[in-house]
């Protein structure tokens with residue numbers, strides 16, 4: 172039986188699908204988008220007129236607030252297809268709550284839950300052929316909100332647009348990355364927007380990351396802004412360290428994004444009997460562990476790559492390689508998480524959401 176959606180969403184279908192022109196064997200992450208997009212506008216104090224239209228450019232006034240004051244937040248989530256062609260999302264409630272938490276911090280209005288889920292469901296129903304079966308294949312889903320009101324007064328807007336666009340993704344193996352531990356730059360500060368998925372947080376990371384790239388590092392490990400003594404995040408991912416057999420990661424705070432991958436990996440690790448410590452992680456203890464060989468692994472965690480292993484750390488002009496590990500926690504945890512996402516394993520935490 173077809174799900175009856177309580178929200179009436181006006182759907183305008185694309186005249187032809189682009190899917191035949193897509194080389195699914197050679198996808199570059201985030202470059203190709205599906206045939207349709209979901210749009211809902213906020214005006215006169217209400218979200219209204221949810222609709223699905225063919226994917227394409229927007230027309231906005233050049234003075235739209237998003238271009239000047241950066242009121243923009245986003246989410247990243249994925250849809251997965253199992254061998255029976257059933258489609259699953261992973262903990263989508265978490266993304267829904269987080270986009271509203273991000274919006275609140277940027278003085279933007281909360282998006283209603285029924286619009287979020289009905290819009291998402293209707294869009295994925297249209298785009299289901301873009302979700303390819305096979306471990307590692309997925310449809311990357313990008314909900315976002317921008318301030319559309321015209322006028323450059325420096326105050327929050329009264330008009331917004333919520334949208335969802337989708338991009339087919341394959342498993343990506345970037346290889347081990349070398350990361351530079353930040354000694355000067357910061358991505359977030361106490362009382363700031365670090366916990367929000369705000370577009371501006373990303374904008375501010377590119378310049379220091381480019382400087383790190385000139386020194387041969389692909390990413391930066393962000394440390395706390397006031398002392399640079401504690402490890403916080405790796406690039407745009409949460410960061411984990413394995414010292415001997417204990418997995419360490421920082422507690423979330425107003426500086427650290429509350430990643431869904433991070434908290435899911437913590438639950439899986441506990442269930443697998445891995446010793447886990449969620450506590451402030453000192454740069455000095457990780458460097459000491461790298462020197463004496465007890466630093467066995469380090470990795471970033473986030474929806475796009477799931478787990479991204481770190482092959483070495485740069486700190487105060489010295490490079491500390493991390494030897495690759497047999498039976499790594501990274502591989503174990505990544506497989507356990509993906510087996511749940513792709514309906515290849517029991518789902519003891521009830522994280523899967525079947526469409």
Ligand SMILES: *Cc1c(COP(=O)(O)O)cnc(C)c1O
Nearest residue numbers: 407408409428430431432473474
């Ligand atoms: C999105 C994001 C993450 C990862 O969050 P997930 O919910 O696991 O995808 C981690 N850190 C930052 C800064 C992020 O923007």
